[in-house]
Amino acid sequence: MKQKTIRIGTRDSELALWQAKTVEKQLNDLGCKTEIVAVKSQGDIILDKPLYELGITGIFTKTLDIALLQHEIDIAVHSMKDVPTALPHHIVQVAVLERANTKDILVYKEGLDFLNNEGTIATGSLRRQAQWLHKYPQHNVVDLRGNVNTRLQKLNDSNWNGAVFAAAGLERLNLKPQTNIELDWMIPAPAQGAMVVVAHVDNIEIVDTVSQLNHIETEICTHIERQFLRTLEGGCTAPIGAIASYNEQEDVIIFTGVLLSIDGKQKIEVEKKVAVSEWKKLGFNTAQEILNNGGTELMANIKKQLKK
Structure with missing residues (x-):
């Protein structure tokens, strides 16, 4: 494994390259040889339209997905909040790095x-x-x-x-x-502050190696937030915020999720504190609570507005 050079795919913005180099350093520390491959995404090229008007899920990740599927790169590094909640067929999440500031x-x-x-x-x-x-x-x-x-x-x-x-x-x-x-009152985007590494499912050696970079606490918290987003069917564009954190003293997960109308006039919020053993369905359950509390109608209205 150590002899094969791992090709790390990334967008070519300064922040994306910083993230790729962070992953590269951690892989080098494991004894791996690496090479960074930078590509431009449509999200970086089309700057004259708001993101929600582009109507593409994963506008920042699509180019790298294609490169992965065509085996032009071995792994891709993303800001996790840019990644659609459903990954393309044959692409798997391999590692979530320890989270930075979520605010x-x-x-x-x-x-x-x-x-x-x-x-x-x-x-x-x-x-x-x-x-x-x-x-x-x-x-x-x-x-x-x-x-x-x-x-x-x-x-x-x-x-x-x-x-x-x-x-x-x-x-x-x-x-x-x-x-x-x-802005301590603003609920962040699901998975804000986290970086994720994805790979082709067939590349078993790469998956095994890179999975050593995974930070379990960040993986669990971002899973909850993204499950909440997916259940609300928000894609990357609806006004949805979610933050989960682990409290070590009490061994609990604390979660806050929010759905708002685009004009900010309507707001449906949910807060929960559960035993860490209950994390697997937490995102789903809290999203259902919001949907049952007026969220279904609100999501329908948002989708209508975005189609105009």
């Missing part, structure tokens, strides 16, 4: 006085938009696309008051400005 942050430009008045906030995420408008209905939210560096530059060049980012991305690239605050 969203607001990067602001000239103070925070606007929070109590009118203001304009930028984000390309329906989840962030809906939660922001729920809390600040007097604000205007505008679309913001591109990689981390591009989005920071667009904020800098604009007349917006601020933009919402995942803390993990800015921290990994050492780009977090001083002018930021943590």
Whole structure:
């Protein structure tokens, strides 16, 4: 195994390459030879439309999926929150790395006085938009696309008051400005802050080797969050947030999930604390609770709005 070079597929953005190099280092530490293969995804090329308008599930992962299926790469590294909840046939999740910061942050430009008045906030995420408008209905939210560096530059060049980012991305690239605050009230995207490695199911040697990088606690928590997302049938675009964490002292999983209308006016939230032995159906059960509590109608309305 050690003699074969593992080809690591990644998008070519700075953050994606950082993630691939992190996996590469861990594999090198196991004694593996590696090579990074960078490709451009449609999500990186088409920047003039909001993600939900592109209508493709896995816009950032599709190119790498094809490369894996054609055996042009051996593994692919993704931000787990970009990965569709149902993986393509013949592609399997091999390892989830230990999670980084799960929080969203607001990067602001000239103070925070606007929070109590009118203001304009930028984000390309329906989840962030809906939660922001729920809390600040007097604000205007505008679309913001591109990689981390591009989005920071667009904020800098604009007349917006601020933009919402995942803390993990800015921290990994050492780009977090001083002018930021943590949005501890905002429920993150399912699997936010986690990196996942996938491989071709037939590549048994690779699967065995790379699975040594798996962090079980992160795997369980992200599984719960993604199961919640899948049960609500959100894909990557509906305003759905979910966060699970393990409390070692009590040996319990604490979970919060939320579904909102696109305008932020409706919000259905669920919170649960269960014994760690009950984790396998937690995402499913909490999503059912939301669906039974008005979520079925809300999801139908969201899908209708997104089709317009």
